[in-house]
Amino acid sequence: MTELVVTLDLDGVKDKAGLMDRCAETLELPDWFGRNWDALADSLADPSVWPAEAADGLLVVVRNWQPYAKARPEEWEIAQEVFSAAVDRAPSLTVMLALGGSS
Numbered sequence: 001m002t003e004l005v006v007t008l009d010l011d012g013v014k015d016k017a018g019l020m021d022r023c024a025e026t027l028e029l030p031d032w033f034g035r036n037w038d039a040l041a042d043s044l045a046d047p048s049v050w051p052a053e054a055a056d057g058l059l060v061v062v063r064n065w066q067p068y069a070k071a072r073p074e075e076w077e078i079a080q081e082v083f084s085a086a087v088d089r090a091p092s093l094t095v096m097l098a099l100g101g102s103s
Contacts, residue, residue, distance in 0.1 A: 003057030003092070004050070011064040016075050019068065027051075027060070037082050044086035044093060057092035065097060 008026050013019050020035035028051050029043050043049050050058050062083075069076035083095040 003059050003094070004054035005059045005061065006051075006054075007061050007063055009063045010068050013068045015072060019075070019079060037078055041082045041086050041089075044083070044095075045089035047090060047092060054092075057094070059094045059096065061096050061098050063098045 006026060008023065010019065010022060013022055017035070020033075020040065023029065023040060023043075024033050024035065027043070030049050033039055033043055044060075047054065047058070060083075065076070087093050087095055
């Protein structure tokens with residue numbers, strides 16, 4: 001069994017709307033995804049909305065997050081809380097922050 005690895009690249013993301021759009025696109029979230037914190041938490045924690053290849057688990061590697069975190073620290077704090085809560089609710093989900101790549 002192998003989990004699906006998806007890279008969530010936040011390069012160029014400047015605000016919450018951009019983060020939500022990038023998540024929707026990269027994670028192939030359903031059309032009903034509401035582009036808000038609760039909808040993101042629910043979608044991440046629900047394996048039924050993950051790509052079919054993620055049947056054995058999903059690993060989301062977040063890259064180039066540092067500029068967004070620096071520009072919007074309050075939003076980034078909420079995003080981290082959402083990622084953490086989703087991981088707590090879905091044992092087959094892992095979210096990792098990649099270090100480096102911030103230049």
